[in-house]
Each structure stands twice: as structure tokens, then as C-alpha cells.
Amino acid sequence: MKAALDYATQNADAFVDQLKDLLRIPSISTDSAYNADTRRAADWLADDFRKIGIPNVDVMETGGHPIVYAEIGSDPDKPTVLVYGHYDVQPPDPLELWDSPPFEPVEKDGIIYARGSCDDKGQAFMHVKAAEAYLETTGELPVNLKFMIEGEEESGSVNLVPFIEKHKELLKADVVLISDTSLFAPGVPSITYGLRGLAYVEVTLTGPARDLHSGVYGGGIENPVNALCKMIADLHDENHHVTVEGFYDAVRALSNEEREGFRALPFDEAAWLEEAGAPATKTEDGFSTLEGITARPTLDVNGIWGGYIGKGAKTVLPSQANAKISCRLVPDQTPGDITEKLRRHFEKHVPDTMTLDFKDLHGGHGAIVDTKAPAMKAAAEAMEAVFGQPPYFTREGGSIPVVADFKRLLGLDSVLMGFGLDSDAIHSPNEHFGIDRFHQGIEASIRFLDAYSRQ
Amino acid sequence: MKAALDYATQNADAFVDQLKDLLRIPSISTDSAYNADTRRAADWLADDFRKIGIPNVDVMETGGHPIVYAEIGSDPDKPTVLVYGHYDVQPPDPLELWDSPPFEPVEKDGIIYARGSCDDKGQAFMHVKAAEAYLETTGELPVNLKFMIEGEEESGSVNLVPFIEKHKELLKADVVLISDTSLFAPGVPSITYGLRGLAYVEVTLTGPARDLHSGVYGGGIENPVNALCKMIADLHDENHHVTVEGFYDAVRALSNEEREGFRALPFDEAAWLEEAGAPATKTEDGFSTLEGITARPTLDVNGIWGGYIGKGAKTVLPSQANAKISCRLVPDQTPGDITEKLRRHFEKHVPDTMTLDFKDLHGGHGAIVDTKAPAMKAAAEAMEAVFGQPPYFTREGGSIPVVADFKRLLGLDSVLMGFGLDSDAIHSPNEHFGIDRFHQGIEASIRFLDAYSRQ
Secondary structure (H helix, E strand, O other): OHHHHHHHHHOHHHHHHHHHHHHOOOOEOOOHHHHHHHHHHHHHHHHHHHHOOOOEEEEEOOOOOOEEEEEEOOOOOOOEEEEEEEOOEOOOOOHHHOOOOOOOOEEEOOEEEOOOOOOOHHHHHHHHHHHHHHHOOOOOOOOEEEEEEEOOHHHOOOOHHHHHHHOOOOOOOOEEEEOOOEOOEOOEOEEEEEEOEEEEEEEEEEOOOOOEEHHHHEOOEOOHHHHHHHHHHOOEOOOOOEOOOOOOOOOOOOOHHHHHHHHHOOOOHHHHHHHHOOOOOOOOOOOOHHHHHHOOOOOEEEEEEEEOOOOOOOOEEOOEEEEEEEEEEOOOOOHHHHHHHHHHHHHHHOOOOOEEEEEEEEEEOOEEOOOOOHHHHHHHHHHHHHHOOOOEEEEEOOOOHHHHHHHHHHOOOEEEOOOEOHHHOOOOOOOEEEHHHHHHHHHHHHHHHHHHHHO | OHHHHHHHHHOHHHHHHHHHHHHOOOOEOOOHHHHHHHHHHHHHHHHHHHHOOOOEEEEEOOOOOOEEEEEEOOOOOOOEEEEEEEOOEOOOOOHHHOOOOOOOOEEEOOEEEOOOOOOOHHHHHHHHHHHHHHHOOOOOOOOEEEEEEEOOHHHOOOOHHHHHHHOOOOOOOOEEEEOOOEOOEOOEOEEEEEEOEEEEEEEEEEOOOOOEEHHHHEOOEOOHHHHHHHHHHOOEOOOOOEOOOOOOOOOOOOOHHHHHHHHHOOOOHHHHHHHHOOOOOOOOOOOOHHHHHHOOOOOEEEEEEEEOOOOOOOOEEOOEEEEEEEEEEOOOOOHHHHHHHHHHHHHHHOOOOOEEEEEEEEEEOOEEOOOOOHHHHHHHHHHHHHHOOOOEEEEEOOOOHHHHHHHHHHOOOEEEOOOEOHHHOOOOOOOEEEHHHHHHHHHHHHHHHHHHHHO
16 A cells, blocks of 8 residues: 555646546536537546556446446455546536636646536546556555446436446445545545435415405405415424424434534534524524534425515415425435325315415435444544544535435445535536645545455 | 486487597506507597586696596585596507407497406596586586596506695595496495505515525524515414504404495305305404405415525525515505504514515505495485495405595595496406496486485
């Protein structure tokens, strides 16, 4: 491993130059005008895998953009690590807010500015360079290594699940390694061990058959907006708990150890609140803000509309009221179960003056990984060696659906070892990635593969 | 009076032809492309007043479309009646839904189809023809008569209050006569003695400074849409009473006699509900539907919006939630007082996680007229003579702001003797007016002037 680490240090600048080449390819998966560029990024990666001496490389077709697969080693005595990442990027719009062109990487004060620099070309490429460091020095890896770099993450990964289902044998591994998340704070190492899932529904209440005159009908016909507001208000009790029957049944309770872990995190709540721009926080009774945003389920209205929403006053008694409502889920809640519970709740409480239309829009499973699993220990060891302090184990409030897919389809846990920062402006203008973090990621990957082989 | 009635019968067809001439003028007050036509309608009316022998006729300028003023008689021993109406009309859009051109009157099965036929050219013109019937036969009227026919009713009557304030002396009268409402049902005479007022506000709740990711922030930042829904839900109690403090303080209670009057009305609630298209009615506890929609105050959300309202699922925790909310008011509630009570209510209940913006958009006073007043008795006598049955005294749920303006500025009650029907499609394609009702209106006007002169 020492030789690999030295190689990475010696080739640090070359690695950055190579990354810049990859960043120059506008692989915007959601815009078909960039289909050729997106494929070019896949081919570029496949070429790089071949250059570093991986014999088994394939640009595999899907119904959409291809998946770059690479594999080295099949030693039955070694564990197998599957690295997941994505080579596609978000559209760069609004272009006028970029300080430099999104696909012409600019290095400034040790930071690379370019679309995809952090999400996820920069982070996925760290693992390619870690493999190179081993192959160019010791000539072999401490583990069997598989890469699966997809090209549709920013457009919904629509072909990913079918691909995994079709290639279960090919993708067999002991653990998945993903770098597509963030450090807890600059210089503060962390490993994400929990993600929330999602149940997203849309409800429409219909009262009268058309918009009515509020003077002529008001007082005799119930207003669907008022009624929907009441139904939404009743979804939380005075302690901000969700009132949907059975909502918390499957929630895995936080252990004392986990809660201690949350308390130990250097979470600057005042700074966090200021960044969000709200006058005060609000969390369900009995839980801290950090627990509330990462380890507890939620229910939020994402959008509401009904009646007259133009300028001025129109005296309409609306025919319909609509809301998009979603729940963030925690293990072991499932989107199917929670959606059904929401449906039953709404059906039970719809007034007799209204009809209800309830739509299941979207769902995703949460995920949680045992922090004492061998791969997690290996990741912690690697991170501590890189940063000089043990990593925090954290949970994230958002969702990475592929993590649940790997668990569900392949039985694999994922190690989420991310080197982004919340301030990296992913999905926004002036996306960037610290070159120091790029190198820390390569080092951590080298150290993880070694540590995991010894577990 | 007999001679005047005979004259009206003999000239029935001529009156209809004249009305058609007036209906051919597209006096759309809200669209400046029709400014010349709108003025042409005013001039047409003034000419007709002169033709029937009224000496004192004036097309009076306002800041917008002119008001046609006509006056005959100044006998101090006679009461003075001020007829109010409007010669402007709603835009005819959507044009493609008309079965015949909106400004080419078509007569079919005893009905005139044209924009303005009912609202309000046809109804205002009835009183002109009633005056003609007297002047062409007896040569004088039983009362002093003033006409004030405005041209901005369909565009908010913005110049009306300043006009009334400026011409208080000119407009001095004992009562106002208005035909711009409806019969209770076909063949069922009614006189409107109550109208509701309006207090219309807009509220905005702001939580975070920008739309947030519901996964990253959900559970720690309160959602302004959820919070606004709760505030709106809390505006009614379980009996559907409005909970705003002091909301009912000024409400004039319904007398037993009024409530008996409501019960006596031939109100077909099932048909009414079917027409509205809702599964069931809903009224505050203790009141009938008819009381609820005409004689009780209400609180309705006219529009609500916040967050993502496009297609599909976007996991946003919105920065803002907005609602347009209005109350229909009954005597003696005032829009100023109710708006202040709403403001205090919202300010008191805004969560500490939000800021509130409260806007007063619009207000109007309700009105109520003593059904035993001389003019009301005269109107009842006239309607009974025309229809062969005494009229019902009814209240309407909507607002006619000018009625409150006449009371407030001139101290005058208004007699609302309308001959429309709810099915006349005013403000909609294929507006129409029954020729029988046009003639009934002329007869009722002749009889009213006579009866009122004898009170």
C-alpha cells in the first residue's frame, strides 16, 4: 500500500489533468442534444480503465445511456468491492450565473470549477486512480474490484434497476463503495450510514363541479381549499408527530449509542438555521434538530394549489384543491406501506361534501448500514488515517435510491464515503471540488481497499 | 296609470325593437378598444330620454365612462325616485361558445339573446319605457323621477363614489330603484331586501428564505404550507362557525319573522345542490342552507398556492405559502372591522418559525332594507299586481356595492326589484332575457311609481 500511496502523491498533478479532460465532456444525460457527448464520456472512462491495465472493460448498453463496467481480479480468497458512481452531470443552467464556462475546468485557489467536478465525475474518478496506483506499483489489488459507472443518475437512473436485475451474477460482490455524498464539514471526516426514503403522493379534493361565486354559494357549499387545509393540518398533532395511523410502526428506534453519536457531532445549529433563512427551527417533540432532519420520518406539503391565484381579488369558491405531499422515510418504513397508510387516512377523513382523488407519484426506500460491519470499520480506519481523526458516522436526510436497490436486489450494503461539501454548489452554477479533497479521496480509497482486505 | 299600462301593452313590440338597438352597441367598459362604443351607448340612452320628452338630460363626464343623468319633475309634494342602472356590459368572451353573435340580438321562443340583454341594459331600459308610458299618456309622472345610468359597473364602478359625492344635491331622492337582480324563480316574484358585504385579504407566510430540499431540511424547518393550512383550518370550529375573535359581534340577528320567511320560500335545495355539483351541502350549525348562503357571514379561501405545482414530484420544502381569503359580511358587520379582526387573528397565531404578510385587498358593505318601508310596500304591491301573487322578500348572498354606497353617501335605501333569472347566463356566453319578463318589468315599474306616490 505504501507504494500505491507514493504513486498517488507523485502523480497528483497528472490525476488532476486527467480529471479536467473528463470534465470537458458535457455529458448532460437529461438532454438528448448531448447524447453523443454522454457516450463520449463513457468511452473516455473505458479507455482510462484500459490504460491503467484493467483487462475486463465493457461499455454496456442499456435502454438509455451506457454503463461503464470494469473488473479486475477474481481471487476467491479476496473480498470483492463494487464501486458505483456516475459519469453524467446536471445541466449547467442558468449559464449566465457561472463565473467561468461549466465545461472548461478552471483551477483557482486549489479548487476546480466545472460541472461534474464534485457530482460525481471527480468523486468517481478517485477510485479509478486508487486502482491505478495499485496496478502501476504492486501490479495487483488487495481485493477483487468491480466498477459500475452509470450515465443516467441525473436523469432518474431509469435503466439502472433493470440492469442490476439482468446482471446479478456479474455484479456479485461483498460490499458497494460509493463516493457521492459529503463530508460533515470541511476537514471533518464522516461516513454516511443512513439515508431516508420517500413516499410522494398527490391529493385532489373536489367539491362543487365548477368554480362557484363565493357570494352566491358561500355558506352552503363547503370549500375544498378550506377542507384540504383542515385535512393537512390534522396530519400533525400538537407535538408535531404525524397522526397517520401506523405511521411510526416500522420505524427503527434510535439506539442510545446513535443518539450519543448525534450529540457528539459538531453541528452548528445557529449557522445551519441562518443558512436556511428561517426564524426558528421546528422538530417533533423529543428529538434534536439533527435527528429530525436525518433519522426521523417527516411529512411535508411540497406544493399546494386551488382557486384563484392571480393578482387581485376574485370571489371564487373553488371547485378543487390540490396538494403534493411527501414523507421522508427511515428504516424500516417502506414507501408502499406508508403510501397505503396515507391513502387510508385521506379516504377516512374526506368530508361527505367532497370527493377525493389520491395518486401515488413516487417512492424510494431508505437505507441503513451497520456501523460495525467490516467494510464500515475499514472505511473508518481509512478516513482516520487520512484526516488524523476518526470519522463521525452520520445519517443524511435525503435519498440515494441506488443504495436501497443494491440492498434489495443484490443483498449488498453500501459504504458512503463522500468527499463533497454542502457548499460545493452541485446542481447549481459554479459547481466546484477542492483538489485537496480529490487527493484525500484517492488516498482514502487506497487505504480502504487495503483495510477491507484485512477485515 | 291605466293609460300608461295600456300604452306599454300597445307599444310592447316597439320597446323590444328599441332595446335591440341598444343591445347592438358593444359597450364593453373594461376594454378600451370599445371606448367609442361605450360612449355611443350613453349617447343613445340620452337621445332616448330626450325623445320621450324628458327635458333635463345630461351625459356627465367622470374620470372614465360617462354617467347618463335624466330628471323629470320637481314637485315638492311628490316623492322622488332615483333609478340606478348601467349601460355597460361584460366582455363576450369566449366568443366561440355563443350560438349567435353577442351584439346581434336574436329573438327565439320569446327570448332575446345578446350580451347585456339581462345585465343590465334590458332591465335598466324597463324603467325608461315606464317613464315614457306615463309621459306619452298622462303627460306627467306620479313621482319626481331621476335616472342615473352608469357605464362602469362591469369594470368596478371606479368613478361612481366620487360622482355621487360630488353630486349629492343633484341626486337627492327618497329612495333608489334598481333592477339588476333576479326573480326567486321563474314566475315567482321576489324583492331583495338584503345583500352581503365583503372583506377580502391576502396572507403570505414565509418560513425559510428560499425553497429548500425536503430531504435535507425536512424535520428541522417548519413548512409554511403546512403551517398556513393549520391557520386556515383553525378559522372554523367543529360547528363550522368562524373562530376569529369578535367575528359575529356586529351580526344583526335574524328575526323570527325573517326565519319564517326563509322557510316559506320555495327553495328546491336538491335542485340547487345538483346545479352546484357538490355531493352535499354544508352550513354552520343552527342555520338552513338558504340562511347560510344569504343571511350569515362566511369565510372562504378563494385561492391558495405555495411550493411546486407543476407536473410530477419535486421534493421541495417551500419558502412561502399564500392564500386569498374573503368573508361575506352581513349587516351590521363592516369590512374595515372584520379585516382588522382577521389581521389580529393571523398575527396572533403566526408560528415563531414564520413571518406573516397580511394585505387588505378589497372590501364592501352589506345592506339591508326594512321590508315595511313605504317603498318596499309599494314594490310588493306592484309585483303582486303583475304576478298575481305577493312577492317573497329575499336576501342575496352576493354584493352590490352601490347599494351600500347610496346608503352611506346619500342616506338612501334601495328597492331591488329584479327580473333576471339565475339561468340567464349573465357574464357567460348566450346571455339572454325573457321578453315576457321585460314587459313584466315595465308594468311593475309603472305600478311601483304609482303605488309609491300613494304611500
